[in-house]
Amino acid sequence: MIRVSHLGVTFNPGTPLEKRALNGVDFTVEPGEFVTLIGSNGAGKSTLLGAVAGDVMASEGSIVIGETDVTRRAAARRAGLVARVFQDPLAGSCGTLSIEENLALAAARGRSRGLASALSRSRRTLFRERIAELGLGLENRLEDQMGLLSGGQRQAVSLVMATLAGCEVLLLDEHTAALDPHMAAFVLELTCRFQAELGLTTLMVTHSMRQALDAGTRTVMLHEGRIVLDVKGDERKGLGVDDLVDMFRKVRGQEIEDDALLL
Amino acid sequence: MTEIAFWGAVELGLVYAFVALGVYLAFRVLDFPDLTVDGSMPLGAATSAVLLIHGVNPWLATLAAMGAGAVAGIVTATLNVRFKILHLLASILTMTALFSIDLRVMGRPNVALLTEDTVLTPFYGLGMPDYYVRPAFCFVLVVIAVALVAWFLRSEFGLAMRATGANARMARAQGVRTDLQIYVGMALSNALVGLAGALFAQTNGFADVTSGVGTIVVGLAAVIIGETLLPSRLVTIALIGAVIGSVVYRIAVQLALSADVIGLKASDLNLVTAVLVAIALILPRLRKKGRAA
Numbered sequence: 318m319i320r321v322s323h324l325g326v327t328f329n330p331g332t333p334l335e336k337r338a339l340n341g342v343d344f345t346v347e348p349g350e351f352v353t354l355i356g357s358n359g360a361g362k363s364t365l366l367g368a369v370a371g372d373v374m375a376s377e378g379s380i381v382i383g384e385t386d387v388t389r390r391a392a393a394r395r396a397g398l399v400a401r402v403f404q405d406p407l408a409g410s411c412g413t414l415s416i417e418e419n420l421a422l423a424a425a426r427g428r429s430r431g432l433a434s435a436l437s438r439s440r441r442t443l444f445r446e447r448i449a450e451l452g453l454g455l456e457n458r459l460e461d462q463m464g465l466l467s468g469g470q471r472q473a474v475s476l477v478m479a480t481l482a483g484c485e486v487l488l489l490d491e492h493t494a495a496l497d498p499h500m501a502a503f504v505l506e507l508t509c510r511f512q513a514e515l516g517l518t519t520l521m522v523t524h525s526m527r528q529a530l531d532a533g534t535r536t537v538m539l540h541e542g543r544i545v546l547d548v549k550g551d552e553r554k555g556l557g558v559d560d561l562v563d564m565f566r567k568v569r570g571q572e573i574e575d576d577a578l579l580l
Numbered sequence: 581m582t583e584i585a586f587w588g589a590v591e592l593g594l595v596y597a598f599v600a601l602g603v604y605l606a607f608r609v610l611d612f613p614d615l616t617v618d619g620s621m622p623l624g625a626a627t628s629a630v631l632l633i634h635g636v637n638p639w640l641a642t643l644a645a646m647g648a649g650a651v652a653g654i655v656t657a658t659l660n661v662r663f664k665i666l667h668l669l670a671s672i673l674t675m676t677a678l679f680s681i682d683l684r685v686m687g688r689p690n691v692a693l694l695t696e697d698t699v700l701t702p703f704y705g706l707g708m709p710d711y712y713v714r715p716a717f718c719f720v721l722v723v724i725a726v727a728l729v730a731w732f733l734r735s736e737f738g739l740a741m742r743a744t745g746a747n748a749r750m751a752r753a754q755g756v757r758t759d760l761q762i763y764v765g766m767a768l769s770n771a772l773v774g775l776a777g778a779l780f781a782q783t784n785g786f787a788d789v790t791s792g793v794g795t796i797v798v799g800l801a802a803v804i805i806g807e808t809l810l811p812s813r814l815v816t817i818a819l820i821g822a823v824i825g826s827v828v829y830r831i832a833v834q835l836a837l838s839a840d841v842i843g844l845k846a847s848d849l850n851l852v853t854a855v856l857v858a859i860a861l862i863l864p865r866l867r868k869k870g871r872a873a
Binding site: 408 | 732737747
């Protein structure tokens with residue numbers, strides 16, 4: 318569960334570059350809920366995700382994950398509660414380490430790390446099984462460098478990494494945006510499967526309206542640091558991409574020249 | 581080159597192998613270009629030499645030298661992590677300060693160890709010539725150090741350290757406290773260099789405040805030669821490569837200096853070192869270009 322209360326984030330306060338990225342955001346994600354987060358560039362989607370993850374510190378308000386108030390905790394100290402997959406396939410893993418070493422890093426997420434071997438036999442077996450589930454044939458390449466994989470393969474492995482250790486919430490920051498359409502569909506399908514199997518509370522930022530409505534159980538639209546739309550259930554089922562685009566126009570109070578930008 | 585000169589080169593290479601291991605930890609594992617080593621090497625030599633003169637047990641004196649090196653590493657790490665000073669500059673500041681500290685520790689620019697017992701003393705009387713004993717002793721210590729560092733880097737903590745150097749943001753997302761990793765890594769790296777200093781003082785019979793000049797270049801040369809001779813992604817192989825690189829480098833330098841034809845003098849050592857490292861850095865690039873063309 319995530320409970321965000323009166324969350325405000327201001328970048329460069331007191332300078333000419335001051336930017337109010339989030340402006341009093343209130344919302345609660347129930348356990349097991351899968352929320353898709355949309356909004357135009359600069360709406361505050363990534364800032365909200367960053368604030369929950371701890372990359373961005375809240376200027377005001379509070380953030381509770383599970384039972385823990387994490388408002389003042391740095392990213393590394395929230396990692397036991399938060400699993401993440403980044404937009405850039407290179408960002409979420411270490412290209413110079415092997416696949417199994419990346420998995421071992423993720424398997425210890427949020428735990429203290431000691432001097433025991435990072436790659437025990439039992440762990441290797443577990444990794445092989447989990448990677449085999451992807452059906453990409455990577456289970457025979459566990460000792461290969463992560464950097465040798467394609468972007469899509471890296472994102473798929475990143476998803477496995479995110480689910481190796483337990484977590485309260487899964488944060489996905491446009492994690493299919495950098496992939497070709499085929500791989501993007503595969504990774505999204507994988508995301509939905511893992512989310513359903515493990516009942517993960519999930520927050521996914523996306524630029525694609527189609528994806529925002531197809532995946533997940535609830536859709537939230539941000540605009541200028543505020544929530545302007547929050548739909549779930551039957552109301553959401555009745556929505557089409559056109560309706561979302563209309564709403565986009567309405568909140569922006571202007572015509573959007575190129576619909577293709579949103580689709 | 582005489583046999584004694586050869587074993588002398590091997591011995592020096594094995595002493596500097598500890599520098600190479602330290603440089604590997606800082607430069608390759610943490611991706612932290614650390615020049616502190618130019619100061620922590622003579623610091624280790626000075627600390628151990630002064631303690632030996634005061635009759636402290638040689639092993640304790642050597643341990644103290646490692647501790648002193650570790651503190652130097654932590655100072656650099658603090659300047660960088662806590663006060664956000666650029667890593668290169670932070671290490672130069674520590675290195676500069678250490679020059680004065682080394683003088684304070686010794687009370688004078690150099691200290692001779694002539695009659696004092698060293699960690700090597702018990703092994704001199706065993707019937708082997710001294711010029712075999714020293715490299716053999718250093719070799720055993722190097723093997724132990726390589727084994728320990730390799731084990732460390734393959735542990736969960738060590739893996740987190742490698743991730744810190746490779747992708748700090750990802751490491752933090754996995755709950756790795758990257759600041760702590762830099763502190764520990766820099767302490768460990770400079771402790772190894774301090775150990776090199778202590779061994780240098782005890783095998784050569786003196787500690788000198790100027791002996792640290794160019795240490796970083798020598799360490800880097802060893803790491804690069806090792807990577808060229810034993811290219812591997814496995815940390816254990818890379819560590820062994822650094823040790824071999826250090827020895828090969830010393831033998832190459834000895835050959836260059838003893839070849840009268842070239843007309844090099846011992847004082848040309850730093851120039852030879854810099855040129856060798858420059859060549860080692862340029863060659864892979866040229867090779868790549870040649871392949872592309």
